[in-house]
Amino acid sequence: MKVENLRPNNRVAAYVERILVIENYPITAPFSLPLFANGLPTLVFKSVKGTIGNSSTTHLTLFGQTILPEALTFAEGFVLIAYFFKPYALIPIFNVSAQELTDKPIDLHLLAPKKTMELQEQLLNAGSTTNMIGLLDNYVFHLMCNAATDCSIIEYAATKIAHAPTRDILTLVQKELHITERTFQRMFERNIGIAPNLYRRICQFNSAFQQLNNRNFDKLSDIAFENGYADQSHYIRSFKEFTNLTPKDYLNFGS
Numbered sequence: 001m002k003v004e005n006l007r008p009n010n011r012v013a014a015y016v017e018r019i020l021v022i023e024n025y026p027i028t029a030p031f032s033l034p035l036f037a038n039g040l041p042t043l044v045f046k047s048v049k050g051t052i053g054n055s056s057t058t059h060l061t062l063f064g065q066t067i068l069p070e071a072l073t074f075a076e077g078f079v080l081i082a083y084f085f086k087p088y089a090l091i092p093i094f095n096v097s098a099q100e101l102t103d104k105p106i107d108l109h110l111l112a113p114k115k116t117m118e119l120q121e122q123l124l125n126a127g128s129t130t131n132m133i134g135l136l137d138n139y140v141f142h143l144m145c146n147a148a149t150d151c152s153i154i155e156y157a158a159t160k161i162a163h164a165p166t167r168d169i170l171t172l173v174q175k176e177l178h179i180t181e182r183t184f185q186r187m188f189e190r191n192i193g194i195a196p197n198l199y200r201r202i203c204q205f206n207s208a209f210q211q212l213n214n215r216n217f218d219k220l221s222d223i224a225f226e227n228g229y230a231d232q233s234h235y236i237r238s239f240k241e242f243t244n245l246t247p248k249d250y251l252n253f254g255s
Helices: 088-093 113-124 129-145 152-163 169-177 182-192 195-213 219-224 232-243 247-252
Strands: 002-006 016-024 031-035 040-046 060-063 069-072 080-084
Touching: 002 219, 016 129, 031 169, 040 069, 040 129, 080 129, 088 129, 088 182, 152 169, 152 182, 152 195, 169 182, 169 195, 182 195, 195 219, 195 232, 195 247, 219 232, 219 247, 232 247
Parallel strands: none
Antiparallel strands: 002 016, 016 080, 031 069, 040 060, 040 080
């Protein structure tokens, strides 16, 4: 299996955080890709159809916020390209309510059937991942050119929280923006799809998850304290909430 994490082209970097490419073929047994909370809506192209839970997926799937852990399963060799968007991208780019997509990924064809069917056919006949990324870049850039929503306030808030997901960051950002707690809550739920504190907790979990995944620690308590958890038990509970696994189970998975 070949896995690449790519920086987005400058044309789309204003709304795209990163790009993941996985090439896995052939396979001799079903392959499951875990889907964990990371705070980022995602557009996923799959060269073959897969399943999430008991539901089949199409070639192009748009994810909002993922809170409940799931898995994307393939029964045959595949190429997967995932565009991880900035957390506030759903309304300006796709003109879809962020709340409607929370834990409810949709077939991209439901948004613009004619354009997305053409895109799908081009992707399936692209011949290489480089060509596929070029097609997806063009598609996203075209959507960006039509984006009219001003994201500056929610962009500032989401970015600040993601960079420092501490317990007091919400109050600090709210005061900096000179808005009420209720307005702050509504702004997040509409544009991000979840409440500000849940977004903060997901950012905290994701920071700790990256440290765990990179094996950048001596003890689990190091991860807990470096990411603002009260103690190791608190960190383990949070990890299990978003993955259905303990950190130890995750590290041992597939080994």
